[in-house]
Amino acid sequence: MENDISDIELTETVKHAKVIAIANQKGGVGKTTTALTLGEALTRLNKKVLVIDLDPHANASVHLSFFPETVTMTAHNLFFDDANYKTIWLQIVQKRATVGFDFVPACIRLSELENDLKDRKNKGMVLSNALSGITDQYDYVLIDCPPHVGVLLVNAIVASDLVLIPIQTDFLALYGIRLLFDTIKVLNKVLPSPVKFKALPTMYDGRAGACRKILNLIRRKLQDRVFSTVVHMDTKFREACASGKVIYAIDEKSRGALEYMQLAREIIRNEDA
Structure with a gap:
C-alpha cells in the first residue's frame, strides 16, 4: 500500500460534486447496499447522482443486472495510460429505468490493476484526475470501494471529499x-488536508444487547464522526437485491428506505452547514 501512496503528486482540481467513498475492509457490512440505496435516496431529493462500482467483485453491478459477460466498458477503462476521459465517461456511464442515478459498472479486471499500475507514476491520483472531468455534471458521486487495501482503495480515498x-x-x-483507519492515517501524511470520514452504523438490532453495546462504543470512540442515522436490519433489502432493484422500488415506506432517506438528508444538511 505504501507504494500506492508514496508517489502521489498533488495537483489542483476543480471539483463541484461531493465525492463520497463508501469503504470498509470487512465485507458484509452493507457497503454496496449503502452505495445503491443512498444514491437513490439522494436522487429522490432532487440531486444528480453518479454511483461508481470500483469493487472487482462487482456486487453493485450484478445487483443492477450489469453482468460481467454483457458489459464491455467499465470503471477499469479509466485506469489506462492513454485514457481519454471525456470519451470514456460517455461510454461507461449507464442508466437503469429502476433507479434515478447514473451508474458505472465494475469488472473482474479491476483486480489486475495492482500489478498493471505498479510502475505508473502518480498511480494514486488516477481516479481523482478522471473525476475532474465529470464532477461538474453531478451533485454527488458515490464510490463503492473494494474490501481490501490496495491501489483501488487509495484512488477512491484520495478522490473523495468524505x-x-x-x-x-x-x-x-x-x-x-x-x-x-491505518490506511487513512498513512494517506494523511501526504495529503494537504486530513481525510474526512464518518461512520454509519448498519444492520442494527435494538433487541440485542450486544448491538446496543457496540453502537454505544462506536459513538463514544468516534463521537461526531458517526452519523446520527442508524440503519436497522430490514428483510426488504434482500427482496430488493433478489429483484435487481433498490429498496424504494419494493417498499418506499419500509424502515430501511426511511433510514437511508434520513441519511441522505443528514449528508445534505452537513454539507450546507
Missing part, C-alpha cells in the same frame, strides 16, 4: 475498521 464507513454493529466488524 469516506463513509458502514460499520455492522458487532465486535468483528468494529475490529475490522482498524485497517481502514
Whole structure:
C-alpha cells in the first residue's frame, strides 16, 4: 500500500460534486447496499447522482443486472495510460429505468490493476484526475470501494471529499475498521488536508444487547464522526437485491428506505452547514 501512496503528486482540481467513498475492509457490512440505496435516496431529493462500482467483485453491478459477460466498458477503462476521459465517461456511464442515478459498472479486471499500475507514476491520483472531468455534471458521486487495501482503495480515498464507513454493529466488524483507519492515517501524511470520514452504523438490532453495546462504543470512540442515522436490519433489502432493484422500488415506506432517506438528508444538511 505504501507504494500506492508514496508517489502521489498533488495537483489542483476543480471539483463541484461531493465525492463520497463508501469503504470498509470487512465485507458484509452493507457497503454496496449503502452505495445503491443512498444514491437513490439522494436522487429522490432532487440531486444528480453518479454511483461508481470500483469493487472487482462487482456486487453493485450484478445487483443492477450489469453482468460481467454483457458489459464491455467499465470503471477499469479509466485506469489506462492513454485514457481519454471525456470519451470514456460517455461510454461507461449507464442508466437503469429502476433507479434515478447514473451508474458505472465494475469488472473482474479491476483486480489486475495492482500489478498493471505498479510502475505508473502518480498511480494514486488516477481516479481523482478522471473525476475532474465529470464532477461538474453531478451533485454527488458515490464510490463503492473494494474490501481490501490496495491501489483501488487509495484512488477512491484520495478522490473523495468524505469516506463513509458502514460499520455492522458487532465486535468483528468494529475490529475490522482498524485497517481502514491505518490506511487513512498513512494517506494523511501526504495529503494537504486530513481525510474526512464518518461512520454509519448498519444492520442494527435494538433487541440485542450486544448491538446496543457496540453502537454505544462506536459513538463514544468516534463521537461526531458517526452519523446520527442508524440503519436497522430490514428483510426488504434482500427482496430488493433478489429483484435487481433498490429498496424504494419494493417498499418506499419500509424502515430501511426511511433510514437511508434520513441519511441522505443528514449528508445534505452537513454539507450546507
